[in-house]
Amino acid sequence: MGREWEQHDEVEVDATPEQVWEAIATGPGYDSWFMGRTEVVPGEGGAVRTDLGGYVMESTVTAWEPLRRFAYRGDETPDGRFIAFEFLIEGREQGSTVLRLVTNGFLPGDDWEAEYDAMRKGGAMYFATLVAYLTHFAGRTATPITAAAPVVPDARGVFDRVPGALGLAAEPVAGDRVQVTPEGLPAIDGVVDFVNPDAIGIRTQDALYRFVRGFIGPMIVTHHLFAEGVDRKETEQAWRAWLTRLSA
Known part of the structure; x- marks a missing residue:
């Protein structure tokens, strides 16, 4: 047993498409709002590696369209567990940007509900942190x-x-x-x-x-x-x- 899941988030931020791309598609950008330390190997087929202090999450870049679309998918475990992210960027007038994030994956086992709840809450926090970064610290590196x-x-x-x-x-x-x-x-x-x-x-x-x-x-x-x-x-x-x- 298990569950496939999908989450959609959308926000308009007072940041340029270039600043949004820098935040979501580079290692220093990720380090400014996401957990651990992240390295991004650019280009489709590249990699996203996030070091959580000994445990490294490995993902493959599945879409690379600068200033428009960036997606990657985590390595699948033997029981089918994975998580994938897709960021969509749309520039607006006056320099603002609409950012859409689609997160999806699979949670195995009969007790997936508790893990899904924790993942949903954690995802909400990190999306809010990304929005806070783009709103108040865009262009800076943490x-x-x-x-x-x-x-x-x-x-x-x-x-x-x-x-x-x-x-x-x-x-x-x-x-x-x-x-x-x-x-x-x-x-x-x-x-x-x-x-x-x-x-x-x-x-x-x-x-x-x-x-x-x-x-x-x-x-x-x-x-x-x-x-x-x-x-x-x-x-x-x-x-x-x-x-x-x-x-x-």
Whole structure:
């Protein structure tokens, strides 16, 4: 048993087709809004490789039409699991762009519902992060920061402590102000720009912060820092220490 699924997203952003293409079809562009670190080998038959800290997602580019269409499909596992993405770009007057994303795949097994729900929520967060990037940081490149909390029995409980640790209400909403200095890290001064049951996003003048409860495994942070001179290794260590304290 299993399920084929498909998701459609569409948005008009105040960014040019060139800026949108750069965001979705280059490694530095992906690093500015997606999880992990990504390398794109251009052209149909090329590759998209996303390193999640030891695990690498491998995909093949299935469509490459610069400024118009970009698609890729993940390698299929023996049980038929895969995920594929298709981005469609349409320039509009006044320099704006309509971006459409079609995501589809197959989830094997009788318990696909829970995984599909987590994938749907995660997809919503990353599409919102892409929109935030194109709206507020188009043309800039971020340093991607990924860190995981220790594995503990109550991963949900760790995520539930995040709002309090950020000085937010237990159930934050988009638009809430955030002014906090996490121990061992620079101050965060911004607004909540995304919330769902498994993720909290914060936007500042020079960063997109993302706090995520993993479907399987520990909670993670996947931040995108646009300030100059960020030491990625040192910053990831600092966020890992923050997550460790949160998990204690």
